[in-house]
Amino acid sequence: MDFDLSEEQRLLKDSVDGLLKASYDFENRKKYRAEKGGYSKAIWGKFAEQGLLGLPFSEEDGGFGAGPIETMLVMEALGRNLVVEPYLDTVVLGGGFLRRGSAEQRAAHLPGIIDGSKTLAFAQVERDSRFELGNVKTAAKKSGAGYTLSGEKFVVGHGDTADTLVVTARTAGGQRDAKGVGVFLVPANAKGVDIRGYETQDGSRAADIKFDNVEVGADAVIGDAENGLSIIDQVVDDARIALCAEAVGAMEEALKVSVEYIKERKQFGVAIGSFQALQHRAADMFTALETARSMSYLASMASSFTDLDERAKTVAAAKVQIGRSARFVGQGGVQLHGGVGVTMEYRIGHYFKRLTMIEQQFGDADFHLRRVAAAGGITE
Template structure:
């Protein structure tokens, strides 16, 4: 695959890398993990640098950037282990607004995303639904011109701190029907929402949400409330692509950190990097990284296709390789670091945790391998 960044894209990469190198400190990150889950000051820096407005068109106040620019940003975030809710807010929340939002919804939300004053959370996962986006039991029933939402959502990333929730809910049909699913923008402080917040393994924070008679207006529905699954699938595939890029950044930094450790850690009076068997393992990690990087680029180039099947197949294939490479590099990094790799003080363990969570977000390797196989069977 021939892939080369433009001058503007190289400048973006240098800019975001420089910002995170200067402002994102690992020790501070550990404090955010324990207390606030992410830094509003860092979020403000991202807004000031224009990163929160990248994918939005200029008429909405953004910069009209595409998937490659998001890939650049997410790779940098993966290298720095960024906790801030860029995926939930800009990629997913912004994705629903860009692809399905009304003029009023765009006007009411996009400027607040761009200036950093509003964050989003995607409330989609349900008990026993696994990775199937059409498995929805949360209901949205008509009440006058508005809607009443009832149900439960689990592991909602940024659900504790978000200002607006993007909620999938069934407007008609049975639990696993592909039709009859809507997407609703719900104020996080709406009456009838109960939150159970907690930290997850990779340092992010999530919440389980219960909706009991939550009333929203007619302007809450994004797109067609009877047939929003194609919109959901498109936005989630964009989120998967962004996660692939983040994983590449995390793998890249994991490999660099591990190689540096091999060059400095001594055993039997010599650096362990001089042992040929460990050199071979590091070389295998590099191969896995480059395979993942190529598939991330492949998904990035395909995600803007107007053909839903082409997008879905490319993203699923990328997610399979990213998951496999992430698991291999993460495990090798921990083993080559020895016991210290398992401690909270060592950064390498945090990369492994984040890679593990990325694999299990919106479908693991087995799930996406099945998607690719089913797609090939239809050809």
């Protein structure tokens, strides 16, 4: 199988790497996090100028019609630079739902996403839902031609700065029933929406959101209001694939800064990188990184599988390996640095925090291992 990038893909990679190298060093990242909303609007504008925000959308919708490999390249670059802008939440998640929505919904929202004037957030996690996408208590009751939403969502990525919320809510059935889950587009400033934002441990932003009899029209529903879980599964798998790529980028840089550190740090008059035990640890970290990279490639290719069960199983398997590798590389990087590795002044601690969040996001390694086992394992 040919894993070489096409000329267009190489140009995209060079473009993203060049942009971030010029404007996203560790000190600038601190400044961006301190801006209102927790990220840089100027950098977000540059993403729009370079076409990154329109990458996965069809040309008919004003995008570039790129595929999963292009998204993988972008996410790897974002991971290497610990980018805090809401690319995953707006383009991958929000855009993923809109790509499966109506022509009217795409026309209303995609131009704003592509030009950088609109951001979205996916409100899915509930108090007892854990990683189960179909465990939904938030209610969407019929009200005339539309719906009234009531409930709570937690840890909504960039939910305190989003213009539009993509909300999962139950229209029928019990709390854990697969049938009866709908997906709704809700303006963040709608009456009855209460948003409490906060900083997450990896330096990003999230919000807890309450919906108190929030009224939306029938045009707010993405797909079928009672059979939205299949769309949710597909979009969240797209997000898992993107997270796998981001983790590979973060692990790659975490290993790089760790090796640089042990080459410079001296003890007993010699660089600690000359100690065989530390060399072995760095080599094991490299092996974990490359194993994760292979699984990230597989997950990106699985994005185009027409067999949705096989697609889901492959993505779950990739998330298992990504989670294990991320933990090993993150912990190893901190251990190679010693006590300073957990201080705010050293980059490795920030990579470890982001990798820890990725391992938990949309299911940890144990959760996805159970999914793979229940599906019969990977046979090919």
